[in-house]
Amino acid sequence: MCEKSSSPVRKRAFSNGVKVWGITRVHAHAAGLAVLFVLGLALTWNTAPQSLRNAGEDALYVINPTAARAFAYGERHFNASNSSAYDIARAEYFFKKAAALDPTILYLYHELARIDFLKGRFNAALAKIDFQISMHGDETPNSYYVRGLIEGYMGKYDASAKDYERYLEYDPTNWAALNDYAWVLLKANRPEEAAAATARGLENFPDNPWLLNSQATALYEMGDYAGALVYVQRADAEVRKTTEKQWLVAYPGNDPKIASDGLAAFKKAVSGNMHTIEQSLASSTVQ
Numbered sequence: 164m165c166e167k168s169s170s171p172v173r174k175r176a177f178s179n180g181v182k183v184w185g186i187t188r189v190h191a192h193a194a195g196l197a198v199l200f201v202l203g204l205a206l207t208w209n210t211a212p213q214s215l216r217n218a219g220e221d222a223l224y225v226i227n228p229t230a231a232r233a234f235a236y237g238e239r240h241f242n243a244s245n246s247s248a249y250d251i252a253r254a255e256y257f258f259k260k261a262a263a264l265d266p267t268i269l270y271l272y273h274e275l276a277r278i279d280f281l282k283g284r285f286n287a288a289l290a291k292i293d294f295q296i297s298m299h300g301d302e303t304p305n306s307y308y309v310r311g312l313i314e315g316y317m318g319k320y321d322a323s324a325k326d327y328e329r330y331l332e333y334d335p336t337n338w339a340a341l342n343d344y345a346w347v348l349l350k351a352n353r354p355e356e357a358a359a360a361t362a363r364g365l366e367n368f369p370d371n372p373w374l375l376n377s378q379a380t381a382l383y384e385m386g387d388y389a390g391a392l393v394y395v396q397r398a399d400a401e402v403r404k405t406t407e408k409q410w411l412v413a414y415p416g417n418d419p420k421i422a423s424d425g426l427a428a429f430k431k432a433v434s435g436n437m438h439t440i441e442q443s444l445a446s447s448t449v450q
Contacts, residue, residue: 213247224257230265233257241274243411246419251278269299273306277416280313288313304333308340315343320351338364338371339413345377354384372401373413376433379440388444395437402433 220236237257240250255278261271272295279288292310295303311326327344334340341364348357358381364374375398382391407422414425 216248217250217253224260228260228264230261230268233261233264234268234271237261237274241278241416243415243417243419249419251281251418254278267298270303270305271295272298273303273309276306276309276313280309280316281416285313285317289317301333304330308343311347312343315347315350318350320347323347324351324353336364336367338368338374342371342373342377345374345381349377349380349384354381357381358385370397370401372398372405372429372433375401376436379436383436383440383443388440388447391440392437392444395433395440398433399437402430405429 224232224236234257237254237260239245239248239254240257241254243249255275258271258275258278261268262275266272272291276288276291276295279285279291289310292306292313295306296310299306307326307330311323311330314320314323314326324344324347327340327347330340331337331344341360345357345360345364348354348360358378361374361378361381364371365378368374375394379391379393379395379398382388382394405426407419407426410422410426410429411417411419417425
């Protein structure tokens with residue numbers, strides 16, 4: 164994903180009528196305690212429990228409530244590769260704080276749309292990603308990918324396919340995008356085009372179980388049961404080697420805690436597809 168950047172929004176130098184640079188002794192004492200707390204946390208940050216780190220974030224945000232800080236905290240808690248810090252509710256909280264201060268941060272509404280999508284709030288997700296694209300357009304091409312995902316789950320398959328095509332202009336060998344593009348083409352009853360998309364992906368990732376499974380599905384829908392069986396057998400062999408870490412890479416933003424269940428479901432789906440294809444091939448041979 165592209166680097167995100169933002170410009171801090173300047174806040175008024177007053178809080179509840181008290182000048183920041185002219186605080187009373189009580190306020191100075193509280194501020195001093197906050198500084199001591201933050202300094203103490205900094206010394207133990209790498210070994211501190213997540214609850215203490217969260218408290219440190221909250222303290223720092225109170226001291227310096229900028230859009231850039233809020234966005235950075237949101238990104239930290241929306242990073243599936245950091246399972247201890249992952250917290251989608253906390254990520255959404257900070258992204259909304261950032262939006263209230265500076266809605267123009269480059270990937271801000273992109274991230275808010277992803278959270279809505281993961282929570283099944285598809286209409287809200289679509290509105291946010293449309294807003295993101297209206298502001299930044301081709302500056303954030305990943306947003307076309309996200310809009311394609313949202314539209315696909317809303318049953319808007321042709322619109323979804325167009326957004327995937329737009330994204331693939333920028334990243335033509337992205338295997339996940341090609342696989343998701345193939346999925347909406349299959350849902351739109353366009354299996355030949357789906358097979359062509361997965362074939363493109365397999366040129367660079369010949370052992371990818373997602374692409375192999377999608378290619379098998381496309382060939383099955385085209386009535387090529389023998390060809391489908393070859394691909395689904397390869398998918399079954401490769402998915403047995405797939406790790407939870409690889410599953411999380413394929414489904415970014417998901418809670419790392421569900422990786423085991425997600426991978427198990429994928430393995431079951433491939434096995435089920437193989438069984439269906441074997442039965443169809445056997446029936447066609449008998450006839």
